[in-house]
Amino acid sequence: MSLLDVRDVSRHFGSLVAVDHVSFKVEPGELRAVIGPNGAGKTTFFNLISGLFPPSSGSILLDGQDITTVPAHRRVGLGISRTFQITEIFPELTVRDNLLIPVESAAGLRLRPWISRADRVKVADRVQELLESGGLADKAERLAGELSHGDQRATEIMMSLALQPRLLLLDEPTAGMGDQETRDVVRVIRNLHKKEGLSIVLIEHDMRVIFHLADRIMVLAEGAVLADGTPAEIAADERVQAAYLGSAE
Amino acid sequence: MKNLEGRIGTIILWLLLLTAPYWMPLFGGYTGLGTRVLVLALAAMSVNFLLGFTGVLSFGHAAFFGLGAYGAGMTIKYIYASTMLGLAIGVLVGILGAMIIGAMIVRLRGVYFAMVTIAFGQVFYFVAFRWSSLTGGDDGLTGWKRVPLDLGVTQIDILHNDIAFYYLVLVCVAVCSAAMALLLRSPFGRTLLAIRENERRARFLGIPVDKHIWMSFVCSAAFCSVAGALYAYLDNFVDPRAFRWEQSGDFVIMAVLGGMRSFWGPLIGAAVFVVLQDKISSVTDYWMSILGLLFVLAVVFFPRGVLGVVKRKQGL
Numbered sequence: 001m002s003l004l005d006v007r008d009v010s011r012h013f014g015s016l017v018a019v020d021h022v023s024f025k026v027e028p029g030e031l032r033a034v035i036g037p038n039g040a041g042k043t044t045f046f047n048l049i050s051g052l053f054p055p056s057s058g059s060i061l062l063d064g065q066d067i068t069t070v071p072a073h074r075r076v077g078l079g080i081s082r083t084f085q086i087t088e089i090f091p092e093l094t095v096r097d098n099l100l101i102p103v104e105s106a107a108g109l110r111l112r113p114w115i116s117r118a119d120r121v122k123v124a125d126r127v128q129e130l131l132e133s134g135g136l137a138d139k140a141e142r143l144a145g146e147l148s149h150g151d152q153r154a155t156e157i158m159m160s161l162a163l164q165p166r167l168l169l170l171d172e173p174t175a176g177m178g179d180q181e182t183r184d185v186v187r188v189i190r191n192l193h194k195k196e197g198l199s200i201v202l203i204e205h206d207m208r209v210i211f212h213l214a215d216r217i218m219v220l221a222e223g224a225v226l227a228d229g230t231p232a233e234i235a236a237d238e239r240v241q242a243a244y245l246g247s248a249e
Numbered sequence: 250m251k252n253l254e255g256r257i258g259t260i261i262l263w264l265l266l267l268t269a270p271y272w273m274p275l276f277g278g279y280t281g282l283g284t285r286v287l288v289l290a291l292a293a294m295s296v297n298f299l300l301g302f303t304g305v306l307s308f309g310h311a312a313f314f315g316l317g318a319y320g321a322g323m324t325i326k327y328i329y330a331s332t333m334l335g336l337a338i339g340v341l342v343g344i345l346g347a348m349i350i351g352a353m354i355v356r357l358r359g360v361y362f363a364m365v366t367i368a369f370g371q372v373f374y375f376v377a378f379r380w381s382s383l384t385g386g387d388d389g390l391t392g393w394k395r396v397p398l399d400l401g402v403t404q405i406d407i408l409h410n411d412i413a414f415y416y417l418v419l420v421c422v423a424v425c426s427a428a429m430a431l432l433l434r435s436p437f438g439r440t441l442l443a444i445r446e447n448e449r450r451a452r453f454l455g456i457p458v459d460k461h462i463w464m465s466f467v468c469s470a471a472f473c474s475v476a477g478a479l480y481a482y483l484d485n486f487v488d489p490r491a492f493r494w495e496q497s498g499d500f501v502i503m504a505v506l507g508g509m510r511s512f513w514g515p516l517i518g519a520a521v522f523v524v525l526q527d528k529i530s531s532v533t534d535y536w537m538s539i540l541g542l543l544f545v546l547a548v549v550f551f552p553r554g555v556l557g558v559v560k561r562k563q564g565l
Binding site for chain 1: 431432436438439443446450451452453456458461
């Protein structure tokens with residue numbers, strides 16, 4: 001059974017069709033990329049999967065369970081977590097607190113008006129682990145809003161991982177990054193995919209990143225699926241070259 | 250816990266509060282004035298629990314202040330003459346009101362939330378104003394008095410002894426502020442900070458944002474109704490102005506004046522507000538214009554409030 005099964009989903013905003021009858025599957029352990037020109041509906045598609053708003057038609061299944069109308073915060077509990085195109089973190093809290101909040105949320109402690117010593121230790125250990133794997137350990141006590149762009153992106157990815165997702169949605173994780181930072185993020189993503197077997201869907205503009213990482217690529221244009229296949233198939237597809245790759249040159 | 254200066258500051262603050270009835274007269278103050286500062290400070294801190302630590306502006310907390318005040322006064326007048334029972338019932342009524350109102354408005358954000366809270370506050374004002382057979386209407390609820398505390402072995406005469414009453418209020422403020430501080434340091438409190446910082450991120454970390462705002466609203470209103478009940482005891486009197494939107498506005502002014510990101514800021518704001526009111530209003534009726542000017546200056550030059558400035562100077 002597919003981990004994520006998006007069936008014939010559309011989303012209209014007034015007369016604008018942002019996502020037009022898209023079907024899409026993610027198998028467990030797969031790294032999927034979604035590409036397309038600006039305005040192709042990629043982020044809207046992510047918003048539908050993560051539950052920011054419901055689709056106008058169609059259905060979304062996670063592990064065969066229909067989640068089309070499940071609100072965003074409960075989808076997190078079911079294992080979907082995401083990052084945003086424009087970094088969404090807690091700027092006036094320390095990096096450590098930025099990670100502590102999702103760790104506590106994932107541990108089901110979020111309604112607790114108190115915390116036991118044992119829980120506190122367990123949670124702090126997990127936060128430390130995340131800080132280290134994100135390369136943020138030496139910046140843990142700084143305010144997240146003061147970090148460099150790259151470190152803020154890393155913080156956001158670590159926040160999403162703190163939720164121990166089964167499906168991670170990354171919206172342009174390398175946007176606005178220099179070459180070195182891009183390579184660092186690509187390494188982090190590849191590790192998550194290869195070593196931990198995490199299922200990932202990635203929106204990306206940087207072709208090198210995508211052809212490096214993705215198992216399969218879906219191309220969106222004007223909200224509809226233009227092509228869906230392996231990187232080799234997509235690179236050879238004439239319609240994709242005409243509509244997207246060609247126009248980028 | 251984070252820094253020594255903060256801890257020392259808190260200790261000094263408590264020493265000052267504990268000894269206030271003895272040093273205030275030296276500076277032209279009196280015990281009743283100190284009690285008033287404490288009561289309004291508690292209300293301002295409760296508003297700031299929501300404003301500074303959840304990022305939600307309520308302009309209608311006078312509703313819960315008034316419910317606490319009338320709940321306490323009417324309990325003593327009509328049901329049973331006990332200070333503690335009055336306090337308990339006042340707070341219960343305030344919590345109940347907040348649960349119902351909160352459930353209706355929790356989906357609103359920003360200025361819409363603020364506007365609707367004003368409207369709800371005014372509803373209570375007009376009820377208290379019109380239902381004069383029960384509330385005394387415009388003349389206020391009179392003909393009752395706070396009752397000495399009976400501890401079994403001994404009595405504490407908070408009715409005639411102003412200093413004893415001051416310490417009762419101080420105990421209530423201490424209990425409430427400890428409860429607020431513990432809540433804010435808990436996992437639940439961190440979810441509130443998360444909502445303040447970035448609501449969308451909070452939701453996508455699995456936090457049911459509306460539910461947590463509702464809970465924060467109810468907690469905040471509970472503390473505000475404690476303040477309301479104590480406010481009624483202060484002069485053994487409540488009138489409908491306790492419900493009015495100006496009263497809500499005063500709480501917000503105190504919180505912003507003192508610094509909404511700091512825990513004790515609203516207490517400083519309340520002290521400045523009450524002392525100015527007391528000192529300047531005896532000289533001129535236009536004391537509000539002076540306070541207004543101060544408020545504008547504070548917002549323009551010290552957007553983090555009085556305590557925010559002190560903290561920045563220390564490089565914290």
